[in-house]
Amino acid sequence: MGIVLRQGLRNTVISYIGLALGFVNTAFVVPRFLAAHELGLTSTLLAIATIYAQLSALGFASVGIKFFPYFRNREAGHQGFLPLLLGVPLLGFGVVSLLYLSGKPLVLNFYEKDQALISSYYGWVGVLALFVMLYSLQDAYLKGLYHTAFSSFVQEILLRVLQAGAAVLYGLGYLSFHGYVLAYIGTMSGIALLLTVYLGVIGELHIRPKREVLQVQPLRSILSFGAFALLANISATVIMNIDTLMVGSQLNLAAAGVYSIAFFISTALTLPARSLNKIAFPLLADYWKEQALPRMADFYRDTTRLNTVLGSYLALGIGLNLDFIYGLMHNPALTAGTTAVLVLLVARLFDGITGLNGLIVVTSPRYRYDLLFNVSLALTTIGLNAVLIPRLGLLGAAVAFLLAIVTINFARTWFVWHSYRMQPFTWRIPLILGIAAVAGGAAWLLPALPSPLLTMLLRSTVLTVLYAGLILLTNSAPEATGFLQKLSRRFTK
Structure with a gap:
C-alpha cells in the first residue's frame, strides 16, 4: 500500500484543490457570465467529443495500462511501446472522423430546438475529440510509469484556472461567446500538449518506432x-x-446546462476513488501478472473501506448544504437541479462503496465478461433515459444514472466474488454507514439560522465532530484512526 498511499495522497490533494477551483468556477464565475443554454452547449460539446475520442482510441488507453508492465524497460525505450500506443488510435481517429462528418445531419436531427447552435460548432468537436484522446493515452502511459501527479495537476487545477479565465474574459466583454467556446476547446487541447512536454522533460518521450514492440506480446x-x-x-x-446528451436533445440545452451543474456538484464524491484508482489500475495489473491474489484481496477491502469513510462524509456534507451551495450561484434557474443532486449523490456513494470491482474485472484474465456487463448496461441506460426524461425531466436522468450504477456494481461485485472469491465488505462497512446516518441525522435536525452561511457552518461542524468522533471511538476505519492520532500528537507537541 506504500506507493498507493503516497501517489494517492498527492492525487487527493491535487484533486481537492481542483475541486475547490471547480466549485469557484461553478458557483461564482460560470453562472454569473453564462446563461443556462450556454452552459448546456459546452457540456454537450464535451460529451460528444468524449464519446468520439473513446471510439477513436480503440481501447488503447486500457491497453497502455494492462500491457505496459510487459514492455517496461527504460533503457530500451520501453521496446517502442509509446509509438504503438499512439499510432493505432490516430488511425482510428481518421476513420471515426470520416463517419462523424458524414453523419452530421443525423446528429443535428436529435437537437431540433438548438440545431443552429450545435451546427456552428460541429466541426470543432473533432478538434476537441483529438486532444481528449491524446490526453487519455498519455495519461494511461504515465499511470504505467507511476507518474500520475502531473497529469492530475494539469487536469484538476490548471485546466480549471484556464477555463475560469476564459469565462471572466467573456463576462468582461473581451471575448465573444464564440471566442469563449474556442478558448474552452483550446484549454482542453492545451493540457494534452503539456503532457507531451512533461514526458520529454522526464525522459520518457520515446517516439521512435521499434520492431521489438511486436515481439514482447503478440x-x-x-x-x-x-x-x-x-x-x-x-x-x-x-x-x-x-x-447530458439526452436531456439536451429531449428537453433543451438550457436543461442540459442545469443538469451539468447538478452532475458537477455530485462529482465531489468521486475524488477519493479517482485519486486511488489512478495508481490502483497499474498496481492491479501487476498483481495479476504476479498472481498475487491474497494481496489484491486485502487491497480491495482496504480501498473500499477508505472510499466508504470519505464518500459518506462528503455525501452528507453536500446534501445537507445544497441550499447554501445553490445560493452562492445567484442564478435561480439552476436550482431546478437540487433534487437531481441528491439522487446523483446516492449513486456516487454506492459506486464508491462497492470498491474496485470494475478495475479488478477489466485487468483480470476474464476481462471479456466486463464487456457483457457494460454493453448491456449502456443499452439499459439509454432506454431508461428515453423513458424517464420525458416523464420526470432532469430527475429522470438522475434516476436513470442511479439505476445504472447500482446494476453494474451489483453485477461486477458478484462476478469478482464468484470467479475469484474476493469481496470488499467487512463488518466495518455497515458500521461506517450507521455512523454516517447518526451524524447526518443529527446535523439535519438542527434548526436553520437566519444566515445561510451560519447554518452551513453549524451543520458542517456538528456533522464533522460527530462523524469523526464516532469513527475514532469505534475504530471502524483503522487507517483514518491512525492518521487522526498522528495529527493529534503533532498538535499536542
Missing part, C-alpha cells in the same frame, strides 16, 4: 484486448455522458 492479443476494452470503455462513457 500484436493480435493486444488488438483483441483493445477491441474488448473499446466496447467496455465506450459503454462506460455512454453511461457517464448519455444523460
Whole structure:
C-alpha cells in the first residue's frame, strides 16, 4: 500500500484543490457570465467529443495500462511501446472522423430546438475529440510509469484556472461567446500538449518506432484486448455522458446546462476513488501478472473501506448544504437541479462503496465478461433515459444514472466474488454507514439560522465532530484512526 498511499495522497490533494477551483468556477464565475443554454452547449460539446475520442482510441488507453508492465524497460525505450500506443488510435481517429462528418445531419436531427447552435460548432468537436484522446493515452502511459501527479495537476487545477479565465474574459466583454467556446476547446487541447512536454522533460518521450514492440506480446492479443476494452470503455462513457446528451436533445440545452451543474456538484464524491484508482489500475495489473491474489484481496477491502469513510462524509456534507451551495450561484434557474443532486449523490456513494470491482474485472484474465456487463448496461441506460426524461425531466436522468450504477456494481461485485472469491465488505462497512446516518441525522435536525452561511457552518461542524468522533471511538476505519492520532500528537507537541 506504500506507493498507493503516497501517489494517492498527492492525487487527493491535487484533486481537492481542483475541486475547490471547480466549485469557484461553478458557483461564482460560470453562472454569473453564462446563461443556462450556454452552459448546456459546452457540456454537450464535451460529451460528444468524449464519446468520439473513446471510439477513436480503440481501447488503447486500457491497453497502455494492462500491457505496459510487459514492455517496461527504460533503457530500451520501453521496446517502442509509446509509438504503438499512439499510432493505432490516430488511425482510428481518421476513420471515426470520416463517419462523424458524414453523419452530421443525423446528429443535428436529435437537437431540433438548438440545431443552429450545435451546427456552428460541429466541426470543432473533432478538434476537441483529438486532444481528449491524446490526453487519455498519455495519461494511461504515465499511470504505467507511476507518474500520475502531473497529469492530475494539469487536469484538476490548471485546466480549471484556464477555463475560469476564459469565462471572466467573456463576462468582461473581451471575448465573444464564440471566442469563449474556442478558448474552452483550446484549454482542453492545451493540457494534452503539456503532457507531451512533461514526458520529454522526464525522459520518457520515446517516439521512435521499434520492431521489438511486436515481439514482447503478440500484436493480435493486444488488438483483441483493445477491441474488448473499446466496447467496455465506450459503454462506460455512454453511461457517464448519455444523460447530458439526452436531456439536451429531449428537453433543451438550457436543461442540459442545469443538469451539468447538478452532475458537477455530485462529482465531489468521486475524488477519493479517482485519486486511488489512478495508481490502483497499474498496481492491479501487476498483481495479476504476479498472481498475487491474497494481496489484491486485502487491497480491495482496504480501498473500499477508505472510499466508504470519505464518500459518506462528503455525501452528507453536500446534501445537507445544497441550499447554501445553490445560493452562492445567484442564478435561480439552476436550482431546478437540487433534487437531481441528491439522487446523483446516492449513486456516487454506492459506486464508491462497492470498491474496485470494475478495475479488478477489466485487468483480470476474464476481462471479456466486463464487456457483457457494460454493453448491456449502456443499452439499459439509454432506454431508461428515453423513458424517464420525458416523464420526470432532469430527475429522470438522475434516476436513470442511479439505476445504472447500482446494476453494474451489483453485477461486477458478484462476478469478482464468484470467479475469484474476493469481496470488499467487512463488518466495518455497515458500521461506517450507521455512523454516517447518526451524524447526518443529527446535523439535519438542527434548526436553520437566519444566515445561510451560519447554518452551513453549524451543520458542517456538528456533522464533522460527530462523524469523526464516532469513527475514532469505534475504530471502524483503522487507517483514518491512525492518521487522526498522528495529527493529534503533532498538535499536542
